[in-house]
Amino acid sequence: MARRRRRLFARWYPGFAASLEPRGLGAYRTRLLAPLSGRVLEVGCGHGVNFPHYPEAVTELVAVEPEAHLRDLAREQAAALDRDVTVLDGRAEALPVESGSFDSVVTTLVLCSVGDLDRALAEIRRVLKPGGALVCLEHVASANRAVRAGEHAFDAVFWSHAFGGCHTGRDTGAAIARAGFEAKGLKAKRYPGLPFPLSVSPHLIGSAHKPVQL
Numbered sequence: 001m002a003r004r005r006r007r008l009f010a011r012w013y014p015g016f017a018a019s020l021e022p023r024g025l026g027a028y029r030t031r032l033l034a035p036l037s038g039r040v041l042e043v044g045c046g047h048g049v050n051f052p053h054y055p056e057a058v059t060e061l062v063a064v065e066p067e068a069h070l071r072d073l074a075r076e077q078a079a080a081l082d083r084d085v086t087v088l089d090g091r092a093e094a095l096p097v098e099s100g101s102f103d104s105v106v107t108t109l110v111l112c113s114v115g116d117l118d119r120a121l122a123e124i125r126r127v128l129k130p131g132g133a134l135v136c137l138e139h140v141a142s143a144n145r146a147v148r149a150g151e152h153a154f155d156a157v158f159w160s161h162a163f164g165g166c167h168t169g170r171d172t173g174a175a176i177a178r179a180g181f182e183a184k185g186l187k188a189k190r191y192p193g194l195p196f197p198l199s200v201s202p203h204l205i206g207s208a209h210k211p212v213q214l
């Protein structure tokens with residue numbers, strides 16, 4: 001059932017995402033990705049909506065996406081942009097790439113949906129070079145305890161089922177710290193351009209680093 005819901009989500013998400021780009025999300029993507037260079041891995045790339053935003057300094061782009069339909073669209077997007085992107089089948093919890101090999105790992109609106117957040121972050125840390133960056137744009141749980149309780153209830157009865165496993169009440173910032181990243185470069189911001197209930201959640205934007213000393 002959950003599998004079928006995710007496949008359904010994969011069908012309507014690209015159209016929904018396209019409607020958000022002109023409402024500020026596209027500009028956020030550009031700002032977030034502009035400083036990147038070298039070898040970059042994008043996890044949960046969806047239909048490749050970030051691909052046009054990567055700068056020339058990114059010398060190799062590898063993307064992982066578990067949904068077949070979104071993977072096909074991502075490959076089409078890379079071809080349309082005439083950009084060399086390797087799009088792989090895989091999940092954040094078991095990344096199909098070698099350890100210590102990427103300068104940056106990008107997630108945008110993905111960590112809210114992964115099945116096992118701690119495992120996904122451990123995998124992201126594994127594949128980063130020492131000093132490498134997890135670069136993310138993620139909506140996270142409210143800091144207000146009552147609102148957070150409401151988010152958890154809403155996720156359980158409706159939201160996660162309807163929106164491809166997404167959770168509005170996830171404390172992704174705490175999980176990033178728990179995974180051993182240095183998170184000074186991650187800022188919590190409101191981004192009102194997303195529809196309710198995501199418009200009330202804070203967003204984590206920026207980068208967290210794998211320590212140089214292991």
Ligand SMILES: C[S@@+](CC[C@H](N)C(=O)[O-])C[C@H]1O[C@@H](n2cnc3c(N)ncnc32)[C@H](O)[C@@H]1O
Nearest residue numbers: 044045046049067091092108109110113114115
């Ligand atoms: C809301 S969409 C975001 C897509 C794109 N990153 C964006 O910024 O629009 C969530 C994406 O996460 C992917 N996803 C869900 N669970 C995942 C997992 N365990 N590992 C990797 N990607 C996952 C979904 O297939 C989907 O492409």
